[in-house]
Amino acid sequence: MVRDLCIGPSVLVLLGSMGALALMSVLSVVIGRIFQSVPAQFQTI
Secondary structure, rough: OOHHHHHHHHHHHHHHHHHHHHHHHHHHHHHHHHHHOOOOOHOOO
């Protein structure tokens, strides 16, 4: 019975990679919103 509840390593890798992708997507949106709010004089390189 306990053996049926165990999650295989491939499922953990899949869930971990999906979680990392979701986190990076959220972070990229947040960074994009932050840089859009920067005044124009600071946007020139």
